[in-house]
Amino acid sequence: MANANLNQAKSAKKDEFYTQLADIENELKHYKEHFKGKTVLCNCDDPRVSNFFHYFSYNFEQLGLKKLITTCYKSQERDLFSQNNSERAIWLEYTGDRNGNRVPDPEEIGINYLKGDGDFRSEECIELLKQADIVVTNPPFSLFREYMEQLIKYEKKFVIVGHQNAIKYKEIFPLIKDNKLWLGYGFKGGAGHFISKYDDTATAGDHREGMIRVSGVTWFTNLEIKKRHEDLILYKTYSSAEYRKYENFDAINVDKTSDIPMDYYGYIGVPITFMDKYNPEQFEIVGLGIANLGLQCGIKPYKPEHKKFRKEVQKRGAVDGDLYFVTDGVVEVPYSRILIRRKQQTPYVQSEEQLRQAAEPQGEYNGKQ
Numbered sequence: 437m438a439n440a441n442l443n444q445a446k447s448a449k450k451d452e453f454y455t456q457l458a459d460i461e462n463e464l465k466h467y468k469e470h471f472k473g474k475t476v477l478c479n480c481d482d483p484r485v486s487n488f489f490h491y492f493s494y495n496f497e498q499l500g501l502k503k504l505i506t507t508c509y510k511s512q513e514r515d516l517f518s519q520n521n522s523e524r525a526i527w528l529e530y531t532g533d534r535n536g537n538r539v540p541d542p543e544e545i546g547i548n549y550l551k552g553d554g555d556f557r558s559e560e561c562i563e564l565l566k567q568a569d570i571v572v573t574n575p576p577f578s579l580f581r582e583y584m585e586q587l588i589k590y591e592k593k594f595v596i597v598g599h600q601n602a603i604k605y606k607e608i609f610p611l612i613k614d615n616k617l618w619l620g621y622g623f624k625g626g627a628g629h630f631i632s633k634y635d636d637t638a639t640a641g642d643h644r645e646g647m648i649r650v651s652g653v654t655w656f657t658n659l660e661i662k663k664r665h666e667d668l669i670l671y672k673t674y675s676s677a678e679y680r681k682y683e684n685f686d687a688i689n690v691d692k693t694s695d696i697p698m699d700y701y702g703y704i705g706v707p708i709t710f711m712d713k714y715n716p717e718q719f720e721i722v723g724l725g726i727a728n729l730g731l732q733c734g735i736k737p738y739k740p741e742h743k744k745f746r747k748e749v750q751k752r753g754a755v756d757g758d759l760y761f762v763t764d765g766v767v768e769v770p771y772s773r774i775l776i777r778r779k780q781q782t783p784y785v786q787s788e789e790q791l792r793q794a795a796e797p798q799g800e801y802n803g804k805q
């Protein structure tokens with residue numbers, strides 16, 4: 437029990453970091469048209485330190501918002517460093533500038549006290565959630581599953597920060613597969629620097645004072661964005677020598693998203709970073725090549741003879757259901773894979789102009805077919 441409490445305290449500490457305004461601006465500039473006339477909720481945000489509150493209150497008029505609601509969590513952990521240091525949990529409501537100075541002044545912001553600690557799962561916070569059209573925040577990573585589950589349950593639109601590993605969660609992956617959730621534009625280089633007082637493990641070159649570097653962070657959303665409809669440009673062609681097939685599933689393996697062959701229409705195992713390039717008009721997500729999750733998420737049936745290699749697979753730290761190769765009797769297990777398939781697209785028809793341009797250097801095109 438003592439251990440459980442300690443672990444809880446540790447993960448609560450890990451949740452205590454704050455998003456930079458520049459990162460919020462970089463992502464949200466792609467969603468501007470969605471906010472017009474909408475109520476935005478930031479429900480893991482102490483308004484005194486949250487740059488989400490800052491972003492929406494200062495851009496309230498420009499975005500054409502209807503209302504901004506922010507709730508502030510009052511942590512019950514006594515030893516926990518938290519900038520959420522008010523005596524009680526509060527929620528704020530801002531309906532825009534009234535005195536014409538285009539700045540959210542304290543007298544324009546309604547401060548209300550919560551009965552409980554401001555937990556996003558509490559009844560009173562759920563009542564506020566119901567009022568919201570779009571939820572935007574960086575929620576506690578340790579509660580990501582529950583947080584997302586709640587957003588889906590109440591059919592909310594959202595743009596939230598999370599870790600890319602969440603793609604593999606059994607609660608999250610089916611949402612991604614069914615196109616109910618996708619990745620936003622993301623952080624530069626796939627890593628974010630967050631404001632934190634806790635130890636930073638970043639290498640010297642990456643260290644920023646007062647910040648913690650978190651690699652693999654990204655944005656999760658269900659709002660339409662252009663990126664999601666951009667085709668991934670493919671340049672490689674398939675050859676059985678270059679692309680190995682798994683032993684227990686009829687799919688080829690691709691280690692780098694950019695190496696997906698343009699002329700292969702069977703199943704393909706790709707790293708989870710593929711999700712950053714996913715366009716549902718170009719690809720279909722078939723399932724997850726990880727343990728029983730794969731089976732739960734539609735990967736059926738595995739080839740029956742996979743039992744033969746079970747011991748070898750386990751020795752390599754994998755479990756039943758992980759995708760693996762066998763080369764000359766040696767078992768190899770790649771890192772987590774998502775299984776995808778190219779959508780059949782109508783053959784690419786080149787225009788007269790394209791044909792002329794393609795042929796020009798050789799001087800072969802004479803204007804006739």
Ligand SMILES: C[S@@+](CC[C@H](N)C(=O)[O-])C[C@H]1O[C@@H](n2cnc3c(N)ncnc32)[C@H](O)[C@@H]1O
Pocket residue numbers: 451452453454455479480481482485486487488509511518520554555556557573574575576577579
């Ligand atoms: C990763 S931090 C991000 C804070 C802020 N949203 C930002 O981006 O700057 C997550 C925040 O959620 C708060 N929090 C933790 N558990 C919570 C809960 N059950 N309900 C609401 N907020 C919670 C933490 O105190 C912490 O401030």
